[in-house]
Amino acid sequence: MKNGWKSVTLDSICSIARGGSPRPIKDYITEDEEGVNWIKIGDATASSKYIVKTKQRIRKEGISKSRFVKEGDFLLSNSMSFGRPYIMKTTGCIHDGWLVLSDKTGEFDQDYLYHFLGSHIAYRQFDILAAGSTVRNLNIDLVSRVKVLLPPLPTQKRIVAILDEAFEAIDKTMANTEKNLQNARELFESYLNKVFTERGEGWEEKFVSEVCDIKHGFAFKSVNFDSTGKYVVLTPGSFYEKGGFRDQGVKTKYYTKQPPPEYILQKGDFLIAMTEQAVGLLGSSLIVPKANKYLHNQRLGLVQPKAGIPWTNDFFFHQMNTNRFRAAVQRTASGVKVRHTSPKKLGAIKVYYPPSTEMQSLVANQLNTLLAETDAFRSNFFKKYGQLNSLKQSILQKAFTGELTEDFIEDQGVL
Numbered sequence: 001m002k003n004g005w006k007s008v009t010l011d012s013i014c015s016i017a018r019g020g021s022p023r024p025i026k027d028y029i030t031e032d033e034e035g036v037n038w039i040k041i042g043d044a045t046a047s048s049k050y051i052v053k054t055k056q057r058i059r060k061e062g063i064s065k066s067r068f069v070k071e072g073d074f075l076l077s078n079s080m081s082f083g084r085p086y087i088m089k090t091t092g093c094i095h096d097g098w099l100v101l102s103d104k105t106g107e108f109d110q111d112y113l114y115h116f117l118g119s120h121i122a123y124r125q126f127d128i129l130a131a132g133s134t135v136r137n138l139n140i141d142l143v144s145r146v147k148v149l150l151p152p153l154p155t156q157k158r159i160v161a162i163l164d165e166a167f168e169a170i171d172k173t174m175a176n177t178e179k180n181l182q183n184a185r186e187l188f189e190s191y192l193n194k195v196f197t198e199r200g201e202g203w204e205e206k207f208v209s210e211v212c213d214i215k216h217g218f219a220f221k222s223v224n225f226d227s228t229g230k231y232v233v234l235t236p237g238s239f240y241e242k243g244g245f246r247d248q249g250v251k252t253k254y255y256t257k258q259p260p261p262e263y264i265l266q267k268g269d270f271l272i273a274m275t276e277q278a279v280g281l282l283g284s285s286l287i288v289p290k291a292n293k294y295l296h297n298q299r300l301g302l303v304q305p306k307a308g309i310p311w312t313n314d315f316f317f318h319q320m321n322t323n324r325f326r327a328a329v330q331r332t333a334s335g336v337k338v339r340h341t342s343p344k345k346l347g348a349i350k351v352y353y354p355p356s357t358e359m360q361s362l363v364a365n366q367l368n369t370l371l372a373e374t375d376a377f378r379s380n381f382f383k384k385y386g387q388l389n390s391l392k393q394s395i396l397q398k399a400f401t402g403e404l405t406e407d408f409i410e411d412q413g414v415l
Contacts, residue, residue, distance in 0.1 A: 002402035005151045011144035013108055014074070014101040018140055019094030022065035028058040035059055037092025039069070041077060049114065050089040051075065058093060066093035067100060072110065074101035074117070078138040083126035085117035099143055108148075112156035115163050116148055119396040149400045159399050166395055174388050181381040188374045189323070195363060196322050199352050209347030211309045214272065216343065217296035218263040220255055229254030231264070233295045236277035239284035243321040246286075259295050267291040270303040270313050272320065272346070276339040283329030283341075285320045287313050301343055310357045314364035319351060 010016065022028045029038070035057030043054045058066070069075065073088045076099040087110065094100060103110075116122055129142040151159070208214070220233050233253040240246050265271075269288040276282035277299070285303075288294055296302055305311035319325060332345035354360050398404040 019098040021095040022062035028062040109156040214301040214343035229256040241280035275299040312360035315360035
C-alpha cells in the first residue's frame with residue numbers, strides 16, 4: 001500500500017443504519033406538500049449518482065416509524081441489486097430496503113467514497129459477505145466490515161478529478177452509442193409501419209378471423225416442471241417485446257411428462273402472446289424455431305391460416321409487430337392485475353396483405369434484411385457498452401491501488 005494510504009472498515013468512518021417503514025404504509029402516503037419525501041428504490045436509476053426527488057411523500061407522523069436521511073448521506077440498496085450507492089441531494093425517509101451511511105469523521109471526500117463503493121473492489125466484498133445467506137442482502141453487520149482503501153484527502157480529491165473527467169468522456173461515448181441504437185431501431189420501425197400503412201395496389205383487407213384461426217394452448221401443471229424435462233413450455237416470457245423468440249435461460253420451464261401430441265409445436269408454428277406477463281409483451285408474436293421441443297401453453301394463441309388464404313409467416317409476423325396492430329391488441333385487452341385478450345377479440349382486428357405468397361415474401365425479405373442489420377447494430381451496442389463498463393472498472397481498480405495517472409487515462413484513449 002502506498003505511503004499515506006490506509007485500509008479502514010466502513011463503520012470506522014461512517015455511521016450505518018437501516019431504514020424502516022411505517023405500517024401500513026398506505027395510511028401514511030400523502031399528497032400534502034408539507035409531507036416528507038418517501039424515498040423508494042424506484043426514485044434512483046442505474047445511471048444516476050444522486051437522488052434528488054421522490055414520487056411520493058409520507059405524513060410527518062411517519063418519521064418516528066422510519067429513518068430520516070439528510071442531504072449528503074449515502075444510501076446503499078441492501079437487496080436485489082445490492083450495494084449500489086447513491087448520494088442524497090434531498091431529505092426524506094427511507095424504508096428497510098435501504099441502508100444509510102453518514103460521515104462521522106470527515107476523513108473522506110464524498111465523491112471518492114461514491115466511486116469506491118461503485119467499484120468491483122467494494123462489490124466483491126459485498127458479494128463475499130452476502131454469500132451463504134438465505135436471502136442475499138446486506139445488513140449493518142456485513143456492511144460494517146467492508147474495507148475501504150483511503151489515501152490522504154488531497155490524494156482523494158486528485159483521484160476524483162481524474163475519474164470525473166475520464167467518466168464524463170466515457171459516459172458521453174455511451175450516450176452517443178445508445179442514441180445511435182435508438183435511431184437504428186426507430187428507422188426500422190418507421191419503415192415497418194410505412195410498409196403496412198402505404199400498402200401496394202391490390203392488397204386485401206380482412207379481419208383476422210377471416211384469414212386464420214387462433215387456438216388456446218394447454219394448462220400444463222407446474223408440479224410437472226423441473227430442470228431435466230425433455231420439453232420446453234413456452235410462455236409470454238419466451239417473447240421479445242418487439243416480437244421474436246427469447247431463450248429464457250435459467251428461467252426455462254421444462255416439462256417432465258409426455259404432453260398431449262396436439263400441443264407439441266412444430267418448426268414454423270406461429271404464436272401470439274395473449275397475456276401481459278410483463279409490460280409490452282401482450283400481442284408479441286414469434287415463430288417456433290425447432291420441431292418437437294416446445295409446448296403450447298394456454299396463455300399463447302397458435303395462429304393457423306385458413307385454407308385458401310395466401311400466408312407467409314414472416315410477412316404476418318412483421319405486420320403483427322406494427323404500431324397499428326399492437327395498439328389494436330391493447331384495445332382488446334381486459335383485466336386488472338393481469339391484462340389479457342382472447343382469440344375472438346383478436347379476430348376483430350384488421351390485417352392487410354398482398355394476394356400472393358410471392359409478393360408477401362418479397363416484402364418480408366426486405367424487412368428481414370433491415371431487421372437483421374438493426375439486430376447486428378444492437379449486438380455491437382451491447383459489446384461496446386460492456387467494453388466501456390469494463391474500462392470504467394479498470395480505471396477504478398487503478399485508482400484504488402494508487403496507480404491511477406493521467407498518462408494511463410490517455411493510453412486508454414479516453415481523453
